[in-house]
Amino acid sequence: MVVTEVSRITRTLVSTLINGEETEFICEPRQSLLECLRDGIGLTGTKEGCNDGNCGACSVLMDGRLVNSCLVLGVEAQGAEIMTVEGMAGPAGLHPLQQAFLEQAALQCGICTPGFLVAAKALLDQNPNPTEHEVRFWLAGNLCRCTGYDKIVRAVLEAARMRTAAPGASGVHVGNGAEPVKSSADRNGNANGKG
Amino acid sequence: MRAGMQNFEYVRPSDLSTALALLAEKNGKARAMAGGTDLLVQLRAERFSLERVVDVKAIPELNDLRFDTKGGLTIGAAVPFYRIYGDRNVAAHYPAIVDAASIVGGVGIQGRATIGGNLCNASPSGDTIPALIVLGAQAVVVGPQGERTIPVEQFCIAPGTTLLKATELLVSVRVPSPEARSGAHYLRFIPRNEMDIAVAGAAAWVALAEDGKSIADARLALASVAPTPLYVDAARGVLVGTDGSEEALEAAAEAARLAARPITDMRGTEKQRRHLAGVLSKRALRGALARARGEQYAPAH
Numbered sequence: 001m002v003v004t005e006v007s008r009i010t011r012t013l014v015s016t017l018i019n020g021e022e023t024e025f026i027c028e029p030r031q032s033l034l035e036c037l038r039d040g041i042g043l044t045g046t047k048e049g050c051n052d053g054n055c056g057a058c059s060v061l062m063d064g065r066l067v068n069s070c071l072v073l074g075v076e077a078q079g080a081e082i083m084t085v086e087g088m089a090g091p092a093g094l095h096p097l098q099q100a101f102l103e104q105a106a107l108q109c110g111i112c113t114p115g116f117l118v119a120a121k122a123l124l125d126q127n128p129n130p131t132e133h134e135v136r137f138w139l140a141g142n143l144c145r146c147t148g149y150d151k152i153v154r155a156v157l158e159a160a161r162m163r164t165a166a167p168g169a170s171g172v173h174v175g176n177g178a179e180p181v182k183s184s185a186d187r188n189g190n191a192n193g194k195g
Numbered sequence: 196m197r198a199g200m201q202n203f204e205y206v207r208p209s210d211l212s213t214a215l216a217l218l219a220e221k222n223g224k225a226r227a228m229a230g231g232t233d234l235l236v237q238l239r240a241e242r243f244s245l246e247r248v249v250d251v252k253a254i255p256e257l258n259d260l261r262f263d264t265k266g267g268l269t270i271g272a273a274v275p276f277y278r279i280y281g282d283r284n285v286a287a288h289y290p291a292i293v294d295a296a297s298i299v300g301g302v303g304i305q306g307r308a309t310i311g312g313n314l315c316n317a318s319p320s321g322d323t324i325p326a327l328i329v330l331g332a333q334a335v336v337v338g339p340q341g342e343r344t345i346p347v348e349q350f351c352i353a354p355g356t357t358l359l360k361a362t363e364l365l366v367s368v369r370v371p372s373p374e375a376r377s378g379a380h381y382l383r384f385i386p387r388n389e390m391d392i393a394v395a396g397a398a399a400w401v402a403l404a405e406d407g408k409s410i411a412d413a414r415l416a417l418a419s420v421a422p423t424p425l426y427v428d429a430a431r432g433v434l435v436g437t438d439g440s441e442e443a444l445e446a447a448a449e450a451a452r453l454a455a456r457p458i459t460d461m462r463g464t465e466k467q468r469r470h471l472a473g474v475l476s477k478r479a480l481r482g483a484l485a486r487a488r489g490e491q492y493a494p495a496h
Contacts, residue, residue, distance in 0.1 A: 012205070029205035029248065032235070052236045053304055054390075065277065065306040071232050072307070075205050076250065119303065140389035141301020 019087030027074035036074035045085040056142030059115040066122040085114035096159040106155035108146030207250040223361040229273040230307035233316045267372040272311025272365040291379035295326040317351040324424035325398035325416035326381040338363035351423040377402040378486025394463040397475035399483040420455035427454045448473035
């Protein structure tokens with residue numbers, strides 16, 4: 001590649017809140033937030049897929065907003081609040097989305113899964129009871145080459161049901177013992193329709 | 196292995212004059228960045244080399260999003276799409292902007308990408324540009340010589356090229372207040388339902404006469420059928436004075452097909468795009484007419 005000689009390129013100290021913890025890292029201006037998370041901080045849950053904003057494997061929340069971390073500069077994270085897939089499970093257990101992905105076998109190779117989980121969390125945070133159509137439209141920026149998407153969509157709908165059915169539905173974490181609300185027949189039936 | 200990006204200096208000015216000075220200093224080797232969803236991809240692809248990236252998101256004028264019935268709508272160049280389609284005034288008065296803003300990329304892109312960036316990227320397929328053209332929007336630009344406004348239909352001059360000089364900055368897009376009994380709609384054709392680049396797109400705007408039936412004024416613009424988003428001037432003449440009958444819409448579609456100068460590429464053939472220019476123009480006009488009549492028109496996506 002062509003290396004452009006540029007003087008006065010300085011490494012910058014960036015202070016952020018990552019998954020609720022105050023975190024500082026040092027980066028060059030050209031480094032993406034994705035690179036900083038993985039190589040600088042060691043949070044390797046966020047994955048690199050296409051590195052140009054098409055696949056969503058690098059999805060994180062930045063100040064609560066879903067973004068592709070490959071298209072954010074690390075220096076832009078100064079003062080921002082970042083949530084990665086590592087921030088989803090809590091002391092009480094997995095996030096309902098993670099639980100539902102396991103129960104619905106909504107992954108195969110798994111490289112897209114962190115991105116889908118974070119993107120789906122962003123959806124349920126603002127729309128706790130989405131239709132299948134809304135789930136599919138929302139997740140259009142996340143690519144999966146294994147599952148064919150149906151199981152992922154079902155898992156997100158199931159997680160939404162778990163959250164709205166659980167007591168104190170706004171609570172983020174549901175223990176491992178959370179039971180599926182619907183039978184598999186209902187889930188299969190639901191997955192056929194278009195929203 | 197990760198594709199590295201060329202290195203550059205990153206600056207984040209908080210006022211316009213500093214931003215202009217930072218751009219001017221590098222004389223073409225500095226660029227403004229808002230959402231970065233095009234710029235960072237292009238830097239990685241080594242489409243050009245930069246010595247400085249000027250992050251414009253901390254400049255108040257570029258974050259403006261306001262509407263009043265006299266002055267119309269001002270959209271700061273750094274306002275991301277989620278703010279635009281989430282805004283009540285935009286939804287109420289400019290549904291064609293919502294049509295376009297809500298289909299650019301996926302949700303993760305819409306959290307960062309901006310209407311200013313869509314315009315400055317000057318892609319022939321930029322979804323928001325035809326909508327802005329038919330709404331009569333103006334690009335507000337500042338530079339060392341002060342402020343100037345450029346009609347959006349003239350802003351893009353070639354793929355990836357605009358009238359913006361290296362020392363200038365797009366501050367905002369101004370959209371006139373909606374006329375009485377007017378409506379607009381944008382739609383595109385893509386092989387999937389979302390998260391794709393337009394094979395072709397069309398935006399239409401119509402204003403009805405006092406009788407609420409005949410078309411008093413109309414504008415049509417196309418995406419992805421020419422080197423730039425394309426205003427179809429000839430459509431106006433065949434629509435004005437009609438009541439938006441199928442014959443009138445077909446005449447407008449023919450004007451669109453004649454104006455289109457499409458190419459064949461991986462997304463579609465020249466023939467398909469010319470055909471789509473007609474089909475989409477009619478659909479855009481039907482949506483615009485429905486909205487002008489005050490009907491709810493929510494396109495499925």
